[in-house]
Amino acid sequence: AQKVTQAQTEISVVEKEDVTLDCVYETRDTTYYLFWYKQPPSGELVFLIRRNSFDEQNEISGRYSWNFQKSTSSFNFTITASQVVDSAVYFCALSRFLDSGGGADGLTFGKGTHLIIQP
Amino acid sequence: DAGVIQSPRHEVTEMGQEVTLRCKPISGHDYLFWYRQTMMRGLELLIYFNNNVPIDDSGMPEDRFSAKMPNASFSTLKIQPSEPRDSAVYFCASSRQDRGSYEQYFGPGTRLTVT
Numbered sequence: 001a002q003k004v005t006q007a008q009t010e011i012s013v014v015e016k017e018d019v020t021l022d023c024v025y026e027t028r029d030t031t032y033y034l035f036w037y038k039q040p041p042s043g044e045l046v047f048l049i050r051r052n053s054f055d056e057q058n059e060i061s062g063r064y065s066w067n068f069q070k071s072t073s074s075f076n077f078t079i080t081a082s083q084v085v086d087s088a089v090y091f092c093a094l095s096r097f098l099d100s101g102g103g104a105d106g107l108t109f110g111k112g113t114h115l116i117i118q119p
Numbered sequence: 120d121a122g123v124i125q126s127p128r129h130e131v132t133e134m135g136q137e138v139t140l141r142c143k144p145i146s147g148h149d150y151l152f153w154y155r156q157t158m159m160r161g162l163e164l165l166i167y168f169n170n171n172v173p174i175d176d177s178g179m180p181e182d183r184f185s186a187k188m189p190n191a192s193f194s195t196l197k198i199q200p201s202e203p204r205d206s207a208v209y210f211c212a213s214s215r216q217d218r219g220s221y222e223q224y225f226g227p228g229t230r231l232t233v234t
Contacts, residue, residue, distance in 0.1 A: 043208065043227070044225060094161075106167050107152075107154075107162075108153075108164070109162040
């Protein structure tokens with residue numbers, strides 16, 4: 001069975017601070033995918049990033065960066081110079097690789113981290 | 120391009136009534152997923168389809184829930200009869216899983232309240 005743990009239920013920081021959201025996952029699969037989604041107060045789920053299990057390169061996109069460490073089963077997300085607009089619930093998710101025809105299975109989500117950026 | 124479209128956005132119904140939620144995936148996407156979000160259980164996968172065929176319905180809570188995908192551009196999730204514990208936000212998502220693109224794009228959700 002797969003499991004995603006986001007131990008930080010809520011984080012509150014002051015604008016312009018850097019903040020890291022932790023994600024630890026469990027899976028027996030050798031090939032899998034990791035994702036981060038953002039859910040702003042309006043409620044929609046916004047895709048941020050996908051990582052394949054065989055690609056451990058870290059990634060940076062503007063103020064966002066992701067650190068994937070297979071050895072510790074972690075996929076952490078850092079926001080640099082946080083802004084009020086970053087306030088949202090952030091979900092880490094995991095899916096299996098489908099052997100038959102490739103593709104990814106449905107997502108197993110963590111419980112989410114509520115990030116509050118205070119002005 | 121239009122994103123995933125869900126209707127209705129809000130639904131309030133009485134216990135015992137039938138509820139039908141609708142989803143139109145992004146054109147060209149071959150996978151469609153239904154999820155439910157509650158405070159207690161978080162986001163959980165209910166069922167997903169590949170090329171209109173149900174692949175995994177192990178997340179469907181019980182026989183009161185059913186889902187169909189009659190064609191590539193339309194899916195329904197039906198609850199009959201509805202119960203107060205079905206109150207949740209139901210999300211539909213779609214993905215196109217060729218060329219290594221596996222990310223799912225979500226609709227705005229349907230907030231269901233069963234009284």
